[in-house]
Amino acid sequence: MEVKEALKNRRTVRLYQQKNVPDSDLAEMIDAARVTSCASNLQQLRYIVIRDSKLVKEIFPLTAWANLVRPSRTPESGISAPRCFIAVIASASANQVIYADAGAAIQSMQLMAWSKGLGCCWLGSIQRDKLKILFELPDDKQVLYLVAVGYPAEKPVAEDVPDGKSVFYYLDEQKCLHIPKIRLEDVATWR
Ligand SMILES: Cc1cc2nc3c(=O)[nH]c(=O)nc-3n(C[C@H](O)[C@H](O)[C@H](O)COP(=O)(O)O)c2cc1C
Numbered sequence: 010m011e012v013k014e015a016l017k018n019r020r021t022v023r024l025y026q027q028k029n030v031p032d033s034d035l036a037e038m039i040d041a042a043r044v045t046s047c048a049s050n051l052q053q054l055r056y057i058v059i060r061d062s063k064l065v066k067e068i069f070p071l072t073a074w075a076n077l078v079r080p081s082r083t084p085e086s087g088i089s090a091p092r093c094f095i096a097v098i099a100s101a102s103a104n105q106v107i108y109a110d111a112g113a114a115i116q117s118m119q120l121m122a123w124s125k126g127l128g129c130c131w132l133g134s135i136q137r138d139k140l141k142i143l144f145e146l147p148d149d150k151q152v153l154y155l156v157a158v159g160y161p162a163e164k165p166v167a168e169d170v171p172d173g174k175s176v177f178y179y180l181d182e183q184k185c186l187h188i189p190k191i192r193l194e195d196v197a198t199w200r
Pocket residue numbers: 019020021022023073074075076130131132133134135165178188
């Protein structure tokens with residue numbers, strides 16, 4: 010898959026087929042994150058790949074999905090829930106730049122996943138303290154984000170909108186999720 014195509018077409022996926030993701034694909038996602046740009050090349054991020062079904066179920070109540078269209082894009086256990094999560098971990102004392110590192114790494118993971126026919130949901134609305142206990146992390150570590158991974162059971166679409174128009178994502182009559190993106194001519198000035 011072309012990089013351009015993946016960049017333009019990748020969408021957050023929140024409903025998943027009940028099919029396991031191969032470990033080799035998950036490993037390639039982590040490998041993509043591993044070689045991504047990071048501040049001073051310090052490589053401070055670590056990852057926990059969770060496929061164990063009991064642990065996946067325990068993670069689920071500690072997440073929140075698509076607030077704007079709730080509950081329509083909250084996956085249901087055994088029907089549309091992801092079977093895999095990747096937790097992005099860092100030192101508890103890391104400085105703010107760690108969020109930039111995590112963002113770049115997660116985008117790499119999402120694009121690698123997309124190129125393999127997988128969809129992701131980057132999750133920031135998570136109960137970090139409870140996840141830390143669940144993952145048995147020591148005090149000096151923190152959970153930054155979760156990334157849900159699975160085979161898509163929905164096809165969200167992006168649409169260009171002028172700056173100032175609502176950017177709230179919404180469902181149409183067919184329950185397809187639309188993601189407004191501010192159009193190119195409105196996001197950049199050229200000097
Ligand atoms: C930092 C960050 C945190 C996010 N947290 C959540 C979340 O907790 N739950 C959720 O359903 N989506 C979450 N998302 C996904 C965004 O809602 C999604 O990226 C946005 O609606 C744009 O859709 P797109 O990824 O298809 O372009 C998060 C995205 C980012 C970058």
